[in-house]
Amino acid sequence: MRAVVKGRVGVFYLQGFLDGNNAPSFLTIEDIKATEELNIDMLLVSLKKVIFFNKNGLDVFVKLLTNVRNHQHITVGFCDYDHAKFNIINTFYKDGAGFSLFKSQEIAELFTASNKGESRTVLLYNEDPSQRSAMAIELFDYGHNPIMTQSKHEFEEKKKNPELYYAIIEDTNLGVYGQKVATRVTGNAIIYTISQFLDAEISDTFNLSYHQNSLNVGFRLFIFDAYKVISMNVHALNFFTKLASSAAEYNASICFVGLSFEKTPESFKNDLEDAGLMFFDNMDEILKNKELLQELGGGGGTAAKQSRSLNKSLVNELPQFIEATVSTIAMMTNATAIKNSVNIQTLTIPGTNDQYASSIGFYGDIDGLIILIFPKKIAKKACELLIGDENASEEEVLDSLAEFVNIIAGRAKVLLTAKKHLLDITLPRTYADINTLLEIAQNKKGVQVDLSFEGERFIFFLTR
Amino acid sequence: MITSEEIALYIQNIPATPAVVQEALNYARAGDLPKASKCASQDPVLKLYLKTLMNRPIYGFRNEVSDVAQIFGILGLATTQQTLYHYLLSLLTPKKWELFSLTNHQFYDLQASISKHWEAILTHLKINDKEIQSAISLIPASIIVCEALFAKHKTEVAQLRSVKALDFNTILFRMTGSDLFDLSGEIARKWEMPSRISDLIRSASGTEKNLTGQERVLAQWMHLLLFYELSQSAYVSAGLNDFIDFKIEFVQDIYESFAQVVQYT
Numbered sequence A: 001m002r003a004v005v006k007g008r009v010g011v012f013y014l015q016g017f018l019d020g021n022n023a024p025s026f027l028t029i030e031d032i033k034a035t036e037e038l039n040i041d042m043l044l045v046s047l048k049k050v051i052f053f054n055k056n057g058l059d060v061f062v063k064l065l066t067n068v069r070n071h072q073h074i075t076v077g078f079c080d081y082d083h084a085k086f087n088i089i090n091t092f093y094k095d096g097a098g099f100s101l102f103k104s105q106e107i108a109e110l111f112t113a114s115n116k117g118e119s120r121t122v123l124l125y126n127e128d129p130s131q132r133s134a135m136a137i138e139l140f141d142y143g144h145n146p147i148m149t150q151s152k153h154e155f156e157e158k159k160k161n162p163e164l165y166y167a168i169i170e171d172t173n174l175g176v177y178g179q180k181v182a183t184r185v186t187g188n189a190i191i192y193t194i195s196q197f198l199d200a201e202i203s204d205t206f207n208l209s210y211h212q213n214s215l216n217v218g219f220r221l222f223i224f225d226a227y228k229v230i231s232m233n234v235h236a237l238n239f240f241t242k243l244a245s246s247a248a249e250y251n252a253s254i255c256f257v258g259l260s261f262e263k264t265p266e267s268f269k270n271d272l273e274d275a276g277l278m279f280f281d282n283m284d285e286i287l288k289n290k291e292l293l294q295e296l297g298g299g300g301g302t303a304a305k306q307s308r309s310l311n312k313s314l315v316n317e318l319p320q321f322i323e324a325t326v327s328t329i330a331m332m333t334n335a336t337a338i339k340n341s342v343n344i345q346t347l348t349i350p351g352t353n354d355q356y357a358s359s360i361g362f363y364g365d366i367d368g369l370i371i372l373i374f375p376k377k378i379a380k381k382a383c384e385l386l387i388g389d390e391n392a393s394e395e396e397v398l399d400s401l402a403e404f405v406n407i408i409a410g411r412a413k414v415l416l417t418a419k420k421h422l423l424d425i426t427l428p429r430t431y432a433d434i435n436t437l438l439e440i441a442q443n444k445k446g447v448q449v450d451l452s453f454e455g456e457r458f459i460f461f462l463t464r
Numbered sequence B: 001m002i003t004s005e006e007i008a009l010y011i012q013n014i015p016a017t018p019a020v021v022q023e024a025l026n027y028a029r030a031g032d033l034p035k036a037s038k039c040a041s042q043d044p045v046l047k048l049y050l051k052t053l054m055n056r057p058i059y060g061f062r063n064e065v066s067d068v069a070q071i072f073g074i075l076g077l078a079t080t081q082q083t084l085y086h087y088l089l090s091l092l093t094p095k096k097w098e099l100f101s102l103t104n105h106q107f108y109d110l111q112a113s114i115s116k117h118w119e120a121i122l123t124h125l126k127i128n129d130k131e132i133q134s135a136i137s138l139i140p141a142s143i144i145v146c147e148a149l150f151a152k153h154k155t156e157v158a159q160l161r162s163v164k165a166l167d168f169n170t171i172l173f174r175m176t177g178s179d180l181f182d183l184s185g186e187i188a189r190k191w192e193m194p195s196r197i198s199d200l201i202r203s204a205s206g207t208e209k210n211l212t213g214q215e216r217v218l219a220q221w222m223h224l225l226l227f228y229e230l231s232q233s234a235y236v237s238a239g240l241n242d243f244i245d246f247k248i249e250f251v252q253d254i255y256e257s258f259a260q261v262v263q264y265t
Helices: A029-036 A055-072 A083-092 A105-109 A129-141 A152-159 A208-216 A234-249 A266-275 A290-296 A312-316 A318-333 A376-382 A394-418 A434-441 B004-012 B019-029 B033-041 B044-054 B068-090 B104-125 B130-138 B141-163 B168-176 B180-190 B195-203 B213-230 B233-237 B248-261
Strands: A004-006 A009-018 A042-053 A075-079 A100-102 A121-124 A145-148 A167-169 A182-186 A189-198 A221-232 A253-257 A278-280 A337-346 A355-364 A368-375 A423-425 A429-431 A445-453 A456-463
Touching (some): A009 A055, A009 A105, A009 B213, A029 A055, A042 A055, A042 A083, A042 A105, A042 B248, A055 A075, A055 A083, A100 A105, A105 A167, A121 A129, A121 A152, A129 A145, A129 A182, A208 A355, A234 A253, A234 A266, A312 A318, A318 A337, A318 A368, A318 A376, A318 A445, A318 A456, A318 B141, A355 A376, A355 A394, A355 A434, A368 A376, A368 A394, A376 A394, A376 A445, A376 A456, A394 A423, A394 A429, A429 A434, B004 B180, B019 B068, B033 B068, B044 B068, B044 B104, B068 B104, B068 B130, B104 B130, B104 B213, B104 B248, B130 B195, B130 B213, B141 B168, B168 B180, B180 B195, B195 B213, B213 B233, B213 B248
Parallel strands (some): A042 A075, A075 A100, A121 A145, A121 A167, A189 A221, A253 A278
Antiparallel strands (some): A004 A009, A337 A445, A355 A429, A368 A456, A445 A456
């Protein structure tokens, strides 16, 4: 069994009965290896469809989760259970086995980074005050708005109005929480929250691959929320200097906000400024100053000052990308997509209304960005198999579009790997408003392929 | 990936019930085991199937059982009918399983285990009905149909399932409007089995919302039994555990009784 990966969360979906006899059969050696190689921030086992489990059954997965956590420093645990199952797990692992428990996957996802800049209001309660505070801090660091209740009674009262909250968090425990730096997205800026004493460990806890992905999909402003940083040593200084150099290649800006130099040598500030990092006293200085935001790259429009040109190696592989797109549409809809024209040009979209777009980057032996633009009706049709509901909301359609473009990139990766090109793919990004995409991509030259599907036109655009 | 036309072609290509088996089934339904066994003996393939089946460890016979009359005598009326259905299904099993890592012997063991537990369940439910008892033998047909339709799309399904937890039954339904249990019901219809059987098979998917009374009870027990069997180590390894969606909320209220009946501890 393989984990299903959505965004940066991998989940094993088990069904039926889970005991010591059958549990090892869920995971072959290849499955374990594939799981250990996943590039994710959180690994969970869903118990939603498990009608019976015992400790021996859970132990098999706990062992895998612990291994993954020890090697990758990510959050691991179980999710999707009711109150009874929560109590049973806590009885089995009285002294704690180090994993996290999230009542639902929806709750777990609040504790991870995504490409979306949504701030959710959530109601929170845990009997243990330290757990309660830890969860509230993490949620806040991920850009959410936790309403922490101090007593069970207050929680039950507030719970009577569930419509006020995106999620109600109970029967949830962070356990030994992943050590990754918390990440959130605000508009076109990515905010990393760092704290305490920064040393060599920062290179383990900072998710470099997520940062690289973000650069590849067009983010250009990265802010380190450093209010809670006490001090840093020379190893951390080197780390941030290197990060600044790599950001310069993309013309991206890196800023520190709220960093105090009481216990950090002033000379570090000079070194970091020389490397191109900027310092601000508070977040609003950046986020509420539109001109500055635009200048730093967080406005989106001026993102790619140093636009990189198409190269031969990317154009040579164009057929693989088109094949991956066309065959994915055929697989998902049983209908054929027809290629109408291929041109090297800047992205040209006739009319920007009633369309959705999605993009996904890839990097490795070759690098670039795939952009797909669909009429809304066609996007919905193409994702019908994934959605399964004719009355799906815009959010569900956009989520499915991200999964759709992920499949396309996955297929392209397989085709290119067969030609000995090794590459990784970034998180997909979706756009409900085409203008947001145009702000990032309008000046980029690329290959535009106009395709039609059931008589409606859609655009495939490959660029760097 | 899979179209309604492919499904129609698949159903069309299902062989009709062989005359000998049909005749043996008619005698069994009429309660005439001697004539049923005489009839079954005329078909060497059926005879070999019965002999192989009866000597599988699950039946626990110390000496080899080889005479058809003796086999039918041991099985009794209802189980004979059930075994003849098993034989019909065996005509559809692939020579080589590609989608699921399964052998035909493992598949026959699954059929036998489901049948034995179903017998215990019906005793618990105090239901004494030959048709209901034998209906269970058609449940594994959904696995055969799944193998036949999806084997050549294994890679595509794996890519789809790497981003979304979709089971084969849901994929098929969303693409064609029919699910694996509908198709198993079609097979039962093609083999001229009573309509009650095809209805029962359809209900085992756990997705039918309008079930009431005994129909609903039987559907619940069938659905849970199927998942109990598919949670056995060999079938988990074969990739059968997640081929359909387990409707846990549909069976939650019978779990305690179920665990007692199948002696699951």
